Amino acid sequence: MPRGSAFSAQTLLVLTALSAQPADWRHGYDLAKQTGLKSGTLYPILVRLADRGLVEARWEDGRPAGRPPRHLYRLSSEGLAQAAAALAAVPAVVPRVAAPRRAAPRQRGLAGEGL
Amino acid sequence: MGQALDGMTRALERLLGRCAGLVPAGRRGWVEAVRAEAGELPPGRARLGWLAGGLWLVAREAGMVRRIGYGLGIAAVAVVSALAVRYLWSGAHAGRNDGWDKARMLLLVALLAGLPWVARRRGVFGPVGLSIAARAVRAGGSAALVVLVLDFARVEHFPVPTLNGPWNPPAGPWNWAQEAAALVLIGACLAAVLIVTARRPQVHPALVAWCAVAAGLVLFFTVAPVQVLIAAYAAGLLAVTSRRSPVTPATLAISAGIGAAGGLLIVVLWDLTRARPAPGPGMTPKTDVPLLFVLLIAAIAVGTGVAALAAHRANGTNDPVAVRARARQYLAAGPLTAASAALMLPLFRASHAVHFAAVCPAAQRGHCTAAPAVWMIFLVAGPLIGLAMGTFLSWATTAQPPRRPPPDPPREPIEPQPDGSRSCGVGVFVKI
Numbered sequence: 001m002p003r004g005s006a007f008s009a010q011t012l013l014v015l016t017a018l019s020a021q022p023a024d025w026r027h028g029y030d031l032a033k034q035t036g037l038k039s040g041t042l043y044p045i046l047v048r049l050a051d052r053g054l055v056e057a058r059w060e061d062g063r064p065a066g067r068p069p070r071h072l073y074r075l076s077s078e079g080l081a082q083a084a085a086a087l088a089a090v091p092a093v094v095p096r097v098a099a100p101r102r103a104a105p106r107q108r109g110l111a112g113e114g115l
Numbered sequence: 116m117g118q119a120l121d122g123m124t125r126a127l128e129r130l131l132g133r134c135a136g137l138v139p140a141g142r143r144g145w146v147e148a149v150r151a152e153a154g155e156l157p158p159g160r161a162r163l164g165w166l167a168g169g170l171w172l173v174a175r176e177a178g179m180v181r182r183i184g185y186g187l188g189i190a191a192v193a194v195v196s197a198l199a200v201r202y203l204w205s206g207a208h209a210g211r212n213d214g215w216d217k218a219r220m221l222l223l224v225a226l227l228a229g230l231p232w233v234a235r236r237r238g239v240f241g242p243v244g245l246s247i248a249a250r251a252v253r254a255g256g257s258a259a260l261v262v263l264v265l266d267f268a269r270v271e272h273f274p275v276p277t278l279n280g281p282w283n284p285p286a287g288p289w290n291w292a293q294e295a296a297a298l299v300l301i302g303a304c305l306a307a308v309l310i311v312t313a314r315r316p317q318v319h320p321a322l323v324a325w326c327a328v329a330a331g332l333v334l335f336f337t338v339a340p341v342q343v344l345i346a347a348y349a350a351g352l353l354a355v356t357s358r359r360s361p362v363t364p365a366t367l368a369i370s371a372g373i374g375a376a377g378g379l380l381i382v383v384l385w386d387l388t389r390a391r392p393a394p395g396p397g398m399t400p401k402t403d404v405p406l407l408f409v410l411l412i413a414a415i416a417v418g419t420g421v422a423a424l425a426a427h428r429a430n431g432t433n434d435p436v437a438v439r440a441r442a443r444q445y446l447a448a449g450p451l452t453a454a455s456a457a458l459m460l461p462l463f464r465a466s467h468a469v470h471f472a473a474v475c476p477a478a479q480r481g482h483c484t485a486a487p488a489v490w491m492i493f494l495v496a497g498p499l500i501g502l503a504m505g506t507f508l509s510w511a512t513t514a515q516p517p518r519r520p521p522p523d524p525p526r527e528p529i530e531p532q533p534d535g536s537r538s539c540g541v542g543v544f545v546k547i
Contacts (some may be wrong), residue, residue, distance in 0.1 A: 017451055027152060027155075028149070028152045029152045029155040029165075032165075038164060038165075038168050039149055039152070039164075039165045039166075039167075039168030039172070040166070040167065040170075040171035040172060042168075043145055043148070043149055043168065043169070043172045044171075044172060044175055044176075046145070047142070047176070057144075059144075067155075068150075068151040068154065069151065070149030070152065071144065071145070071147070071151060071152070092353065100142055
């Protein structure tokens with residue numbers, strides 16, 4: 001991971017996926033497919049981002065037939081600004097998201113506030 | 116196979132549902148989210164892996180990893196305490212200072228039991244550093260110290276001449292006042308170092324380190340060798356791995372790694388040289404200890420050198436703050452490497468030493484039971500040698516005047532130009 005970023009490589013993948021359609025609410029499996037991250041990596045990242053107010057989370061409205069309601073996520077306005085700033089500094093992450101499940105990063109670049 | 120996977124998936128899903136109650140109430144929604152999404156995945160390994168990730172989320176959010184770590188630490192101290200008591204009260208003890216040894220070992224176990232509590236206090240050493248290196252070194256070092264206590268308890272079964280000789284106080288009745296005074300002295304020395312470093316941060320760290328060593332050595336030779344040694348190792352370990360420690364994760368990882376590798380090499384050579392019951396051709400007890408010391412010094416030099424190189428590469432500027440930060444890394448790298456290397460001997464050769472002492476012929480007793488004495492020498496002298504090397508590098512770094520950029524070549528006098536501009540002598544014209 002390039003020096004100076006406040007986010008780990010995995011977090012940048014999540015931010016990239018969420019900022020692709022910032023108005024849309026995304027669910028966890030959808031994000032996992034797009035980023036190639038496992039649930040044990042993806043959800044702790046979402047939890048930390050939500051703690052910092054960068055991600056909004058809510059449950060799906062109503063009771064869908066045949067499946068339980070989903071937990072949905074999207075970037076907050078603050079998250080959108082920070083994601084844009086972080087991704088502008090690390091443009092190489094974007095192509096990884098474009099090829100889902102191929103480039104799951106193995107590096108453990110923790111930086112900033114543990115994200 | 117498929118049925119087994121389905122069964123495991125159902126079991127994991129139920130487990131996840133039950134474990135959700137372990138996390139704080141505000142976090143349970145996240146665990147429910149993982150469960151809700153699991154139905155989207157195809158049955159089989161994918162769904163199983165997804166649910167396993169949910170369990171990991173529970174472990175993280177409930178702080179279970181930390182709780183398990185502390186639980187294992189407490190269990191280790193309890194097991195070591197029980198084993199130490201068993202060794203010393205089994206009736207096989209043949210040492211000269213039987214009562215003293217038992218009481219000291221109990222005090223040492225109490226000291227180790229109190230360490231996790233002391234380590235978590237914010238005002239003393241502070242919590243462990245955030246880096247993986249700091250956590251790994253603290254966990255590994257604590258485990259090594261606990262095993263070290265056990266090793267010393269085991270060798271107390273045998274009348275080890277040096278351990279029961281000049282370093283121990285004379286045999287006599289148990290004296291609570293004397294023991295309490297010794298513990299107070301040890302605590303006062305540790306506290307003095309912390310107070311001086313907190314109140315006078317401008318004091319050179321090498322000076323503080325050497326004052327602490329001098330006080331420790333006085334206590335070591337006059338009060339209680341094993342207690343002082345292990346208390347000093349534990350305090351050093353907590354200090355260098357704490358969150359406010361100036362030692363960087365790179366220095367920690369390099370020093371501990373190279374020290375442990377060098378120590379293992381020494382263990383192998385030590386085993387080879389001690390395998391003969393009597394001195395023979397080639398290496399003898401008179402020559403093998405110096406040779407092992409040379410290896411220890413080489414390991415310290417390599418560890419210190421690599422850590423210094425890493426510190427220089429990470430922060431190679433010449434401003435005073437960077438120079439001071441590098442000097443601290445050099446100072447820490449030497450003792451850290453040496454302590455890691457020296458700990459390997461008792462950790463890996465205690466069983467061998469005990470067995471060797473038990474089967475040794477009476478005529479060779481002094482030769483066969485000398486191993487613990489050599490451990491003590493390595494454990495004391497190793498960090499001193501490392502501290503000396505680190506001090507030398509540290510002083511050399513801070514004493515060196517910061518390099519200044521070469522002065523600019525003298526410029527020719529600038530003649531005023533009639534058209535209002537002037538030449539800078541390099542063909543660039545600047546409008547005044």
